Amino acid sequence: MQIKESSEVYDVIIVGSGAGGGMATKQLADAGLNVAVVEAGPFFDPADPKTMTQLKWPYESPRRGAGTDRAFGEWDMAYGGWEIEGEPYTHAEGTEFHWFRSHMLGGRTNHWGRISLRFGPKDFKGKTRDGHGDDWPIGYEDVKPYYDKVDKLIGVFGTNEGLENDPDGFFLPPPKPRLHELFYIEGAKKSGVPVYPSRMSMLTKKINNDRGVCFYCGQCGRSCSVYADFSAGSCLIFPAQKNGGKVKIFVNSVVREVTTNEEGKATGVSYISKDDRKEYKLKGKVVVLAASACSSARILLNSKSKQHPNGLGNSSDVMGKYLHDSTGASRAGFIPALMNRKVSYNEDGVGGMHVYSPWWGDNSKLDFPRGYHIEIWGGMGQPNYGFAMNPNEFNKFFGLPVGGYGDSLREDVKKYYGSVVGMSGRGEGVARKENYCEIDPTTVDQFGIPVLKFNYKWSDLEVKQAKHMQDTFEEILHNMGGEPLGDKPDKDQNYGLLAPGKIIHEVGTTRMGDDPKTSVTNKFQQLHDVDNVFIVDAGPFVSQADKNCTWTIMALSWRASDYIIEQLKQQNI
Template identity: 30%
Template sequence: MNNKKDEYYIKNSDTVFDAIVIGSGISGGWAAKEFTERGFKTLMIERGRIVEHQKDYIGENIAPWQQPLRTRVDNLLVNEQHKIQKQCYAFKDATKHFFGNDKDLPYTTSKGTQFSWIRANQLGGKSLLWHRQSYRWGPYDFIANKTDGHGNDWPIRYPDIATWYSHVERHAGISGSRENLPNLPDSEFLPPFELNGPEKALQKQFSALYPERPMIIGRAAHLTEPTELQVSQGRMQCKARNECQAGCSFGAYFSTQSSTLPAAAATNNLHIAANSVVHSLIYDESSNRVKGVRVIDNDDLSQREYFAKVVFVCASTLGSTQILLNSTSKRFPNGIGNSSGVLGHYLMDHNYNAGGTGDLAGFEDEFYSGRRPTGVYMPNFNYKPDNKRGFLRGYALSGRAYREDWKSMQRSDGIGVDFKNKLRRPGKWKFGLWAQGEMLPRYENQVNLHTNLKDKWGIPQLNINCQFSENERAMMHDAANQVEVMLTAAGLTNIKTEVTNEAPGLAIHEVGTARMGRDPKTSYLNGYNQSHDVPNLFVTDGASFCSSAVQNPSLTFMALTARAVDYAAKELQQKRL
């Protein structure tokens, strides 16, 4: 794409495109790929700057000791521009340029709410920064709302999406092991990363002690053995550097830049309008269709419009909701397609507020090489309802076994040559598990447009009101307790568990706010991510979710998007949109 970039990047255009895709992250990249490969002229709109694969990974391959503050970023400029973003685990000196500028991206929170909105406004979006954990949802996840009565029933079931999981997995490349688990369906796998020695031993112990709680290798969007298709895209085998958020010139992990964007560009059906902040959608009441998109230039604040036959909103859960709420008309005064009134409600994020570690005796002759970009995973073992548990839904556990090194021993006692020699030797083995819990969909967890405050583009700021409930807190206490019980049973010592009280947001797994459903009175989208009210409007990012499950959501974003494009393409061909 780089050699022909002038043919792809546009600013002003009178073309009526077949499809407009708002956003270029995981969902937007897939929407563009699927539309262009079907022959549809497609415009991708991205509010941020252009990031070119390889060329713009300016933090890649810079060793920690070559960075001014050894990867840390803590100065007045960062504190002013990245006060919120710097809370993210991936925010470092080598990655800070991929995060949004908080000063330019204000939002408000309601009283009692603390919510950290992590943003990556550039071509590729958060696909450059995600943690690449990739899990299918299972049959239980799509019926959980119906089973316990919290949230609306999903309009789809696992068989509706299974073939689309396979479709995106074969292209993206997902490493993992076949386990045949009822609550975690297998993917189309590349070979898994290997467990280290202590993890293999603990896997056997847990299997004997808790056969209903299998511990497996984490499933990740990394090319352990690239296929011919992936090699043809210029992608190569993962080198286990675990520096992914700085960008990967090997294309070894899935991102828009490494995978979906070059596939879309190869069709010659793709155009990209970067630095184009979407203000709102252009709605035509006479035809009940979205005609196009209003944008504001990121640099000079000039206004322009783009037009298309169908619009896919893939700007992230909160970003998409802000656009939809700001798209008002006589028919839809509270946001386009919002006759149900649910737009903005039922916001969810995952709950990472519990976990524990312990010391693992033995294995002094064991070590490992490389920096494996995934850990171990224990799927949700609370997926079946149980009134005795004291909370609804469940949690997964993830973790790893590791040997202490100089970083973990730098605060230990010592001085002189003996201390230096100690730092050169690996320390004791430790093992930890941390929870990733489901959040119930609740109406009061919502976002709305601020009545007075606007950003520099003149767009009303988003106001967020979102808190964990007693159900989520009880779940985390149970997770900490279960981790302690399991580590004790496995023979670990010096076990330390904790339950924290972090607010939603930093999991960066926001979903809900424009949920799917069968009933137009209680949902925003139908089972194909299509607006109930406006037929040529689709939302395929996390906003469309009815529940959060416990699995990382990105693989489901991909599958839902590919499925929705397939449906929309057929509707376009039949002239029903």
């Protein structure tokens, strides 16, 4: 097949445009470098009036909000999902992993809940703390300056609380708790569970002229038309272009491999265009992978050559290994005191929780080593496709049929809507070498690129953590005067622990370390084997924490970008 090769040589080629790729684009372009961004999906701008985004009713959609190419429905802006036609992945027998992909400019930052938490000092030193997993080659003090910069550049609301492992930052004013959250606060306090204002990246105050301020429509999942919430395209890539940066974006371009020369150094990337199904090559002095933990590992494992027969950067044979996702379990309850609510003020707020509970437990006294935080949901948000009331659950409490259609449905909705409160735990699983992804030699995708095969099982430690979540949720619901909905998940159901990959926080496939024999990158996320290739997604994470990983992806991407700029100036790469 004839491959079309570009004559232009870019200073940096960045693969992926999400949190890590967006931040690298911003920092490297602002430094004057000529940057090419290669994105597997289409261009996307939430401010485009043709885009179905905010301030539209479900009846304005032909499908009433049901998605076709979106796993979470039409009101969520992340194209793609766990299953994408023509782009399969496989599993080792008896294992399970769900791989979420969002192919579009901005990647998964168009979907996420914008919960913006820093990793704490303990999170970088897991093995020292409890003997499980490994320590990072860096600590909190190495990343803190970049967390500070990300706070100020992106904007995050919250409060400084002086918590040991949930570090303070530079916060905008947080929104006040909504009514169902006030009930949660009282219930949690009775169980000794602390509650604080959430830390989320929506602007409650003006920070620059490029972005608007949140006006509390509560629809952040649709991606914000005034750029008040954070998405990588609107808040990093567009400003980089606006400020005069040399940024060229290649959309609908699926990277096959990183190309190399006779010396084994990277020379650029090869990609398939979705528009014409032809293969193209871009040339670059530096290649930065930010395609997501699993996608970047897949690209490198497929980048085989005489100099790199095991895949580019994989002399250690640990690429793809130590894959792990956040743990997750949930429970909801009916709160009778919230029946027949009168809505006397804007109850929507931001698109997500106004309060949360960081990990409070002492793991030395528990039967699992790592913690979790609690996310709270409920309230009076706009119903859309899939909204329903479960008659069986409400019958159990009232002995009366609930729902139906016509006047009876309207009356029941008014009576019960907003009376259900839910809690979700998001915790840390332990990184294990035996949980991994690899290339499946028998399967290719629609572009002829070999796909990933997953091998992943939760251990007893994650299951025990989920049991603690369920016990805590049920206790808090009873403290609120509520009744848990549904039966409590038991051991046979892993206490409601969601399957690996379902929380969409996967990390660890290209872990960093000081020893090239046991890691893929160094502490600046530079391949040990090839000095002009960097990885700035969550692949280099040595461990996950009991926090969402996006803020750490961006802080580390900024740190790696500074290192790239310095190394280019010194002509070391």
